[in-house]
Amino acid sequence: MTAARIVVVGTGYVGLTTGACLASLGHRVTCVDVDQTKIARLSAGRVDILEPGLAELVTRGLTSGRLGFVVGAREAVRDAEGVFLCVPTPMGAGGSADLRAVEAVTSEIGDVLPTGCALITKSTVPVGTAQRIRAMLGRTDIPVVSNPEFLREGTAVADFLGPDRIVVGSDDLDAARWVGDLYADLDAPVVVADAASAELVKYAANCFLAMKLSYVNSIAELCERLGADIDLVTEGMGHDRRIGRTFLKPGPGWGGSCLPKDTSALVRVAESVQYDFRMLTSAIEENIAQRDRIVAKIAGAVGGTLAGARIGVLGLAFKAGTNDLRDSPALAVSSVLGALGAELTAYDPAVGGEIAGMVVVDDPYQVAKSADAVVVLTEWNEFKRLDWTYFAELMEGDTVVDTRNLLDPHRIIDAGLVWQGVGRPRAAHRPVSAANV
Structure with missing residues (x-):
């Protein structure tokens, strides 16, 4: 035209x-x-x-x-x-x-x-x-x-x-x-399409993706309880063309500028025509539950109580590749950690300035200094390339809670640390063998 x-x-x-x-x-x-x-x-x-x-x-x-x-x-x-x-x-x-x-x-x-x-x-x-x-x-x-x-x-x-x-x-x-x-x-x-159908398409698509994310987080929780590996489970699922590979990665919950508001809005729209959209409300509830499970996982890594615990946070943006903090699950988890008494030091390659309840630093290694645990909350590839041996030297504790399953567990273990992911078998220190002595 x-x-x-x-x-x-x-x-x-x-x-x-x-x-x-x-x-x-x-x-x-x-x-x-x-x-x-x-x-x-x-x-x-x-x-x-x-x-x-x-x-x-x-x-x-x-x-x-x-x-x-x-x-x-x-x-x-x-x-x-x-x-x-x-x-x-x-x-x-x-x-x-x-x-x-x-x-x-x-x-x-x-x-x-x-x-x-x-x-x-x-x-x-x-x-x-x-x-x-x-x-x-x-x-x-x-x-x-x-x-x-x-x-x-x-x-x-x-x-x-x-x-x-x-x-x-x-x-x-x-x-x-x-x-x-x-x-x-x-x-x-x-x-x-007609106007009503076009308007509903966006909500229908976004809410489906939110439900898919909540579903995979639920399956990840089952993996932890049953001794299965979420990476292998989702690989097996993803080969099915009816399901596909996208939105099958567990994490600390979904967020951002769209999914939270769109899921809530569609629930309200459904209520306006007397429809109880229980599948969608359950997905929203599961998202909150996932955040709480991540907080509990971090608490377990520091002995069960977060009061006074020093937590290093890697990632604040709601997803890698953006500096957007709107409804960030990283911030949601951090907020609960802070409310429970944890002392937070955080780094994100795209986020700076002051954020209430934490100290934001411009060097990722600063989050490790005297930390009782380090938690990965945003999937920045930069974190894969960090010197984890140096992290181990700086930390007071020994656990890395990787809520995005981003890191190579073997690199973390070889650095003398404990790696703990989401929906995956817990990886601890490698045993010392005669070959390694």
Whole structure:
């Protein structure tokens, strides 16, 4: 299709990635935000989000003239053909999605949108939001389209430009097809649906992944109790094409900017139509239980009580490859450890500054100094390359609790330490044999 005039409202992970990627596809894109400092930095090509390839796309878009940044949406949308809403929809009171930002932008721009301009929700919104926006607009000449994002932090650019599918939904199917055509240069199937179905797709996908993660954490717990190895169990499962290999790694629980709020929001949506979504509520409960099991595992590593225990923490971000701390399971576990009296020293290669309840350091070896135990909470590959013999020299205790099963247990054991993973047989000191004397 010919280049379209696009406005993207919001310059967070989703908004900035959407704007930069659409510009790379040849569209003329204006990204809008209320934060003047952020807009000034982005206009100068300065990207603060840790996202591979994003800064390069922004620079390329600015240089080509296809990408620009302005403060205030009202003037920007006056000649737009499509406006993407990429504003936060956090968990609100009672667990429902908080749509105040969506509603505020709709109210701000509703009367100045040009006739025929598609108003597109890219933010994750509950079923019925398109209908709600149409009622707020009070205009029959503005099609409302749902175009949910499926971007993973750390791979957002790759996910946008190489998607599994593109979902667009509207009660105006011509408008839905027009939005789908914006992605014509991408090799991906386009699913055209009604608005309600498109809105539900994102929740259905994210909640399925959350349930899969809770399931594998439950199986990992069974492995520990039955003497099985979760790595071998999931390898056997993953060969089954009906199941697949992804989202089969146990850990300290799931988190991030999407899964916690989306699972909660879908439970509330189900309740609104008198459906008790027990499978999903159980997955949420299991996620909390997994955090508590990890805390108990760490407590066991220091003799049973955390009061006064010195714990070294490796990893704070909710996943490797990002500096995002929103609903991080690493922070959730650390918070409970601190509340139970542990003294925490933490390191993350992408996170600095002050965090309540712990000392954040800029050198991973500092977390080992006088530590009674060290716990790996985020799966940064950097941790695999640490000198664990040096860790052993610095530590007071001898146990490494690897909640991501990231490390090579033999390297930890050879360093004179005890390795303890999740769902795997406990690895202790290697016995000294005549061959090693």
